[in-house]
Amino acid sequence: MADLGTRFRALDVLRGLTVALMIVVNMSISDTRSYAPLLHAAWHGLTLTDLVFPTFMFVVGAALSFSLDKHERLGDGAVLRKILTRTVFLFLCGYLLYWFPFFRTDATGQMAFAPVAHTRILGVLQRIALGYGIAALIVHFGRRTGAVTFGIAALLGYWWLLGTFGDYSLTGNAELKLDRLLLGEAHLYHGEGIAFDPEGILSTLPAVVNVLAGYLAGCFVRERGASYETIAKLLMVGAACVIVAICWNPAFPMNKKLWTSSYVLCTVGIDLGALATLLYLVDLLPTRSWTYFFEVFGRNALFVYVVSEVAMVMLFVIHVGQQSLFRWLYEGGFASWAGDKPGSLLYAIAFMAFCWVAAYALDRNRIYIKL
8 A cells, every 4th residue: 555645646647637737628729629539528428528527626625635734733713714715715816807908909009998888707716615614514523424415415406497497508598697696798708609607606515515525535535545545445436437427418418608417426436537537647657757747736736726827818918910829820830731620729738837937846846836
């Protein structure tokens, strides 16, 4: 059995893999110029890209199994301050990312302050913040029994809510109705052709379950160690989750944008399998030289993600002639000689490598920024 100490390398590798893939899929050019696995499912269904975000939620939960223990001995007040501070900070970072760069060009061509009235409120970092905050409160006060109870109630309750107050379509789902009522269309995501937020209020409920699943898996591995028995049990539970998800799919389809309960179970099952595989490759096999690339990403995961998002916004803000720098680099630097889809993939990998260099500089100087 491998001694995991206070953390296990497989978690950093899984987190790093997720960040690397998240950066690559965020650089997709368009539906026609990117490979299908690097695009989200149009509505129902599951692609490689649809696994990225729930996996990040899962590793947030696994990391919580380490971090929360450090503060438990300080009492409820200290724990609550820690949870609230991190939740608010992450949420604010996400909100500022959507507001960034804070100025827009108006109809006359002049720079004007970007109106808060049209800034998206919810999003990726905001969901991570809420998922972390809610899950941390549940496990602090309810322990593992509370986590399991909430998980079952959330998945079944969400199924009931969507089925009772709407349907599973883009325009008729209950999540859309609630977000329009509480947030207003101007504060929602508009990339689906209508105002609809895939990180909406209601779907945060099942998303918390991905975090709790990661927490329970992290606790299990910490207590049992990286052994063949641990790996086998993770694989069995993961397979059971996927089977239940497949059986549930006809009644409640897997859908990332609605974050359906069957989608939660399927992604949790896949993540358990991925964690088990990495425990074997990283902690039980003697050769580990390949892991460093992903560990670099994993040690500053959220900070690297924020940096990648800021850099991507700047690629769209800066223009070369009539083209954004983003489009100019893609068409002139990659698509012109590699073709549309290969060029799109190479462009995304190059951008990911650029982000890795920044992460490597931090790791080389032992700088670890915890958001």
